[in-house]
Amino acid sequence: MLDLCVLTKLISTFTMNSSPHHTQSPPLNSTHEDIDERLKNIDSKMVDLIKNEIMHKYKNLDWDDIAGLDYVKSIIKEAVVYPLLRPDIFTGLRRPPRGILLFGPPGTGKTLIGKCIASQSQSTFFSISSSALTSKWVGEGEKMVRALFAVAAVYQPSVVFIDEVDSLLSKRSESEHDSSRKLKNEFLVQLDGAATNDEDRVLIVGATNRPQELDDAARRRFARRLYIPLPEINARILILKNLLGTVCNDLDESNIQEVGNQTKGYSGADMDILCREASMEPLRSIPPDQIPHIVKDKVRPVNIDDFMSALQSVRPSVSKDDLAQYIEWNKEYGAIRQLK
Structure with missing residues (x-):
């Protein structure tokens, strides 16, 4: 029986060479975005900033580069990688989720998984931390999010990796600052896919060490919530x-x-x-x-x-109490088949 990694590569090669449904993203140095309708109302300086600081050229990664996590990898291949490679097959009920959440202790490879998804699905990789989004672009966060997803749509298929997503989409409160609330609402709109075409192949991968701090609305929008445990x-x-x-x-x-x-x-x-x-x-x-x-x-x-x-x-850097919280949250909201 063919290994799933081998199958992924075969499908990838087939879609690149012969599939009429595959649309290649413009190269990173392309000026395609200057005339693209999706970027007409986006600040060109923000577009340049995204291309220079957030859009990354990743090295080729294989699932074998990630130790263990067989169940997680199989779910991601089925739910995300194959649909990005073959959008002509994965339509209707088979359409992939707009967002997936990777949660678990720090240092378990969540960022590496995000890069591997992009590599295996031949997608453009965008990576940003929530802390950078909320501090580096104070007052501009809402516009930056809108610009980020517009650029991601131009360079699709795309994987947008958001590290520390809990700090961006934490539980809402009455004391929350207006700019923070607008940033959060804009991100939720993008996660819903309301601001993009239904056929756009833009995947949002959120990573967090504190899933219990996520806002309920954000948690619901991450259709796939996968626990990334400590290595066995x-x-x-x-x-x-x-x-x-x-x-x-x-x-x-x-x-x-x-x-x-x-x-x-x-x-x-x-x-x-x-x-x-x-x-x-x-x-x-x-x-x-x-x-x-x-x-x-x-x-x-x-x-x-x-x-x-x-x-x-x-x-070890992870306490037993922290592990117990992850397992409990996974039982309530995650893929419980991961538990033994």
């Missing part, structure tokens, strides 16, 4: 192997298994910090006055003792 043992081992591939080491399978067993509760980011700390141990064993002159090949490989030492100083 097999995923931690894969992360270890990937990271160790960048440094000379003499760890065997049993050593890697031991480290994997001792890192329960570590996020992907925690695993990265752990490996970095262990990789420094061989250098610390060298007298400081010799480091400027030592031959690289004379630095000993990283070993299991280095990891045992690193484990004493690098601890």
Whole structure:
């Protein structure tokens, strides 16, 4: 049976080469937007700002670059990637959701998933944090959101990744500032798709570490809400192997298994910090006055003792109480099939 990643690539190649329904986005340096109807009422300076600071050229990513999360990846491929590749097939009831929410502890790969969606669906990738939107463009946030989605529509298929989306779409209150309320309302309009054509292929991916702080209206508009949990043992081992591939080491399978067993509760980011700390141990064993002159090949490989030492100083960053909140929120609003 064909692997889904392989199938994605085959579909991608087919749609690029032969599908009459595929419309290629203009190149990043194109002047196409100057004459596009969707940008006629948009400030050209904002368009340039979006192209220079928010629209990104991503490196090609494969689902294998993301350790574990098999259920999440299968849902995303079915609900998002394939529809973006084949809009002629995914119509009517099969039409993809306008927005998906990725929630869970920090450091679990939510941003990487957003980039992989764009890569696998051959989409233009737009990335912005809510904090930047609310602070960098004070008073201009509403216009910036409108401009962002107009540009995304021009360069479709597009993936708009919003980090820290909870700070942008937090629960509304009577004390809320007028500019904040307008920004929030504009974003909700865009998430609804009311300001765009029904056929536009623009996906909004929101990422948050605090899903419980989202406004109810925003939560409802994210039709798919996927829990991105801490990596399980097999995923931690894969992360270890990937990271160790960048440094000379003499760890065997049993050593890697031991480290994997001792890192329960570590996020992907925690695993990265752990490996970095262990990789420094061989250098610390060298007298400081010799480091400027030592031959690289004379630095000993990283070993299991280095990891045992690193484990004493690098601890999990996510508390058990926080994990319990994520699991509870997932039970109420997320894809409960993820729970075991």
